[in-house]
Amino acid sequence: MSLRSLSCEQSLLARCDGSARFKHGETSVVAAVYGPGDVKPNKEIINKATIEVTFKPKTGLPGCAETALEKILQDTCEAVILTSLHPRSSISIILQVEHDDGSLLPCCINACCVALMDTGVPMRGFVCAVACAVQQSGEEIIDPTLEQEQVSRPGRCAGWDWATDLSIWMLSNSEHVIF
Numbered sequence: 001m002s003l004r005s006l007s008c009e010q011s012l013l014a015r016c017d018g019s020a021r022f023k024h025g026e027t028s029v030v031a032a033v034y035g036p037g038d039v040k041p042n043k044e045i046i047n048k049a050t051i052e053v054t055f056k057p058k059t060g061l062p063g064c065a066e067t068a069l070e071k072i073l074q075d076t077c078e079a080v081i082l083t084s085l086h087p088r089s090s091i092s093i094i095l096q097v098e099h100d101d102g103s104l105l106p107c108c109i110n111a112c113c114v115a116l117m118d119t120g121v122p123m124r125g126f127v128c129a130v131a132c133a134v135q136q137s138g139e140e141i142i143d144p145t146l147e148q149e150q151v152s153r154p155g156r157c158a159g160w161d162w163a164t165d166l167s168i169w170m171l172s173n174s175e176h177v178i179f
Helices: 064-080 104-119 146-151
Strands: 006-010 018-024 027-037 050-056 090-099 127-134 140-142 153-161 166-172 175-178
Touching: 006 104, 018 104, 027 104, 050 064, 064 090, 064 104, 064 127, 090 104, 104 127, 127 146
Parallel strands: 050 090
Antiparallel strands: 006 018, 018 027, 027 090, 127 140, 127 153, 153 166, 166 175
């Protein structure tokens, strides 16, 4: 079991507060962070920052799967960002898929974390994620490619907060739990 090559690039976009490109093999995602900044009055939370995540697929318009992915990403970011330090403000995270060759969710999580670090948003710790799948033969695959995901049994994806050394969520069969 081994991971595909990983690469990361920070501060690649000029008009945002922080940005990153994260690659897992051929899967590539760009994340941009705006904020903390002004929040729309209808989204304002008095005692903490509002976290907004927008996921943009490589082509086409976002659908139900992308909305579900946005929710997972939002829950993950809310678990690690110290939102109470920025009450009545907004932190917007936008993710753009450049190429999807499998393990898209972990690539998005890792891109978010690096972009948040680039922005300097206070966090409890750094989160990282990895996907795994189980082939029909029973062999486990870490960081599966798109082809491996399509022929495997439903897999799992887990994220860890390195500051607390705890799993903060696990995704299995399209359900997620935040710890």
